[in-house]
Amino acid sequence: MHGLGNDYLYFDLREPIATAVDWAALSRQICDRHFGVGADGIILIGEMPGVDATMRIFNADGSESEMCGNGLRALAKWLYDRGLAGSKQVIATGAGNLEPEVVETQAGRATLIRVNMGHPSFDAANLGGSPLIEDLLIGEDYSLVCSAVSMGNPHLVVFGPLWDDDRLYRLGPVLERHPRFPDRINVHTVEITGKNQLAMRHWERGAGPTLACGTGVAGATALAVRLDRVTSPVTVEVPGGQIMAEWNGPGTPVYLTGPAEEVFEGFFPWP
Ligand SMILES: N[C@H](CCC[C@H](N)C(=O)O)C(=O)O
Numbered sequence: 001m002h003g004l005g006n007d008y009l010y011f012d013l014r015e016p017i018a019t020a021v022d023w024a025a026l027s028r029q030i031c032d033r034h035f036g037v038g039a040d041g042i043i044l045i046g047e048m049p050g051v052d053a054t055m056r057i058f059n060a061d062g063s064e065s066e067m068c069g070n071g072l073r074a075l076a077k078w079l080y081d082r083g084l085a086g087s088k089q090v091i092a093t094g095a096g097n098l099e100p101e102v103v104e105t106q107a108g109r110a111t112l113i114r115v116n117m118g119h120p121s122f123d124a125a126n127l128g129g130s131p132l133i134e135d136l137l138i139g140e141d142y143s144l145v146c147s148a149v150s151m152g153n154p155h156l157v158v159f160g161p162l163w164d165d166d167r168l169y170r171l172g173p174v175l176e177r178h179p180r181f182p183d184r185i186n187v188h189t190v191e192i193t194g195k196n197q198l199a200m201r202h203w204e205r206g207a208g209p210t211l212a213c214g215t216g217v218a219g220a221t222a223l224a225v226r227l228d229r230v231t232s233p234v235t236v237e238v239p240g241g242q243i244m245a246e247w248n249g250p251g252t253p254v255y256l257t258g259p260a261e262e263v264f265e266g267f268f269p270w271p
Pocket residue numbers: 006057059064065066067068069070071153154186204205206207210212213214215216
């Protein structure tokens with residue numbers, strides 16, 4: 001399934017599995033776009049009393065992340081379409097229990113999902129000591145004004161004209177692995193295109209360039225609202241399409257409303 005082209009292979013683990021699987025290695029093997037199926041990562045669907053499902057996400061490089069906004073919407077769709085979701089969905093993630101809501105359907109299948117993404121944290125400690133805005137030194141003689149925010153997973157935002165491919169592919173990996181961020185970081189170039197509009201491109205931690213990053217959209221929107229650069233609700237243009245983000249200030253969660261699509265279903269021969 002994918003959310004705005006941010007694609008993952010989902011494993012329905014609600015059945016006990018005989019063998020222990022090295023999910024990190026399996027993610028690397030599956031996500032290889034030439035020798036595997038190709039995807040931005042894999043998502044494991046589990047079960048736990050009191051929630052509709054649990055969700056674990058592994059990036060294409062095998063690293064595990066705390067949260068995935070596009071993945072959460074797709075999982076909410078998967079549960080809804082199969083009649084597995086309670087009236088009020090609850091999905092346990094690395095960033096806590098979140099409650100996606102199906103807001104539009106077509107022929108009984110979910111097409112648009114609104115998700116409470118939790119509260120943004122501008123807490124520097126969570127982001128390798130990076131304050132809200134910082135002149136980040138890169139190499140010997142080059143610095144970049146960046147902002148950092150956590151949505152359970154860490155995001156670095158560079159406001160200004162949208163980067164072209166050259167800049168994204170050059171700066172993305174350098175910033176992803178900047179020593180300032182011990183757990184690495186997702187990187188986003190964000191252009192303010194209107195009072196309620198942003199345009200973004202992404203270099204994701206553990207996946208590189210993706211067509212959309214839900215937690216990145218949520219975090220960048222909260223930063224832009226916090227820095228008084230846009231007013232909520234915000235329409236965000238990402239390479240994979242459009243998504244709506246809402247944040248009404250400190251003490252409130254960020255909401256994302258966006259599509260999710262199922263591309264195919266199959267059975268995986270356990271290694
Ligand atoms: N690469 C991210 C995880 C995927 C997040 C993204 N695809 C989303 O939709 O939120 C990380 O390592 O934190």
